[in-house]
Amino acid sequence: MLKLTRTWCLLGALLAAGLSAPAQQKHTFEIQDGQFKYDGQPTPIYSGEMHYARVPRPYWRHRLQMMKAMGLNTVATYVFWNYHHPSPGVWDFSTGNRNLAEFVRTAQQEGMFVILRPGPYTCAEWEFGGYPWWLQQNKDLVIRANNKPFLDSCRVYLGKLAEQVRSLQVRQGGPIILTQVENEFGSYVLQRPDIPLAEHQQYNAAIRKQLADVGFEGPFFTSDASNLFNGGxxxxxxxxxxxxxxxxxxxxxxxxxxxxxxxxxxAEYYPGWLDHWGEPFVRVTTEKVVKQVATYLQNGVNFNFYMVHGGTNFGFTAGANYDKNHDIQPDITSYDYDAPISEAGWATPKYKALRELMLKHVKYPVPAVPAPLPVLSLPPIAISKAVSLFDLKRDVKPVRNDTPLTFEALGQGHGYVLYSRKFRQAAKGNLQVKGLRDFATVYVNGRRVGELSRQKNTYTLAVDVPAGATLELLVENMGRINYGALIVQNTKGIIEPVLLNDAPVTGNWEMYRMPFEQVPNLSAYRAGKSPAGQPTLYSGTFKVEKPGDVFLDMRGWGKGLVFVNGQSLGRFWRIGPQQTLYLPGSWLRQGQNEVVILEQLNDAPQKSLKTIDKPIIDDVRL
Structure with a gap:
């Protein structure tokens, strides 16, 4: 007992001082005698998952302090390949939330170990499981396989990543103690019995070797369900x-x-769960979580909360699942996950109960819980300008083809494509878009006539197109599948011929690319009345005396995107369960601020945008 107490005291000193020591002070972290050992001392891992890409950079330190105050000594994070490699030849490890090295150093300053989960596949309810969308343009490349073009791409990515964090490993004086090989590969082996097990194993071993070759020192680990270790x-x-x-x-x-x-x-204990549009928000009770964590603590089991703090799927970063009832299950914008630390960084009842439990078991110092960040409730934001999305067509050069092209064929990864075709002769009947990926509003001469949705398995619509009229489909990519065998079939847009009464509609298709990666500049367009049912861009300004977090109340709106001061907050959709969008105060300015909203459905012209002082993420409205 005396030896154990001395070990805990030493660990406390190391966490309080050693991890925040200058980078040149090197340490060791090894697996010996069936234990994790830091500088030769038995050291349990009590970790929480937090993804730097899902949390505004100015808030990283606050969230890490929240984790440490819960009694944790480690933070685990995925690295999303596509987040740092948005297009061929373009790498970004410095702007905005992308500065991984700064995140790791911040964790070290807060006395936290770091577990790195670089993939290359991550899952994580993240768009395409972390893969760059444009990998699919190489017809010789087979994703997540023992395939040379794919492994060559992985090697480049891991090499670029190693340049950023190689010096931050524990043996170099940094806080990175463990590095993961691939991710949940055992489940993929189970889902792909068409590939020989030996070939799967060769791929997994190749990723392990690549990590070592580029300078990752380990220890290495894999992460799978316990009954899938044979494949993973x-x-x-x-x-x-x-x-x-x-x-x-x-x-x-x-x-x-x-x-x-x-x-x-x-490596992943789930105190909450992921959530899809159109499905109930999933909650896990505090009692169940505390009981399970107590079991781990009493039996010497190391653990990582997935997630301890989820954050937000800003922009187009949310991925998607699928099941036997849904061709796709797009993930909501909030990644709250019913985690102990809420999306906005608040201490939940689950957090408080877990902190009390941890205080009974750990001997190292646990700091006080940081104060929550301020939340603002603003007056309704008046809409000052409305511009039809169709007005933006004049500044987009269309791509012409006999049949609709996929997003990838158009050189576009995310957002929207407007597919347009003029009919010389009248046409009437059932429009079939079996290759829809993923959501479309359908128009005849600018009037909305219906919706098609892969999420609802709705691919057919009755249309009546007069002679000389234009049929248009505004198609949205709602996030590439991030888990399962279908991850290798992830092209977007319209991927099969459009049919009318079972006959292909060919010739004279025009495609207008509207990626919405950046906020559109509406100053070049004349404001006007927006007809009901026509996709519309709304804008307004509002003043803030002192920035703080805000929740935008999207009840009453239909479907679309929101930008504030150029930052994309992500998607909203009236079906829920999410009815608010989280606006971090760090993205607001003292004084004048601007909001731009893309409203795809626009059932009625909007006059204002309301805010609220708390999130609504569990309200399904089908």
Missing amino acids: STPGALPTANGEDDVARLRQSVNQFHDNKGPYMV
């Missing part, structure tokens, strides 16, 4: 279990693939 584990990496609540089963699985000894770690 790889030599030279510690197998860890996801979602495992049975300690005996955890030990048995790890022992089988790790020399009959630990350490034993649940």
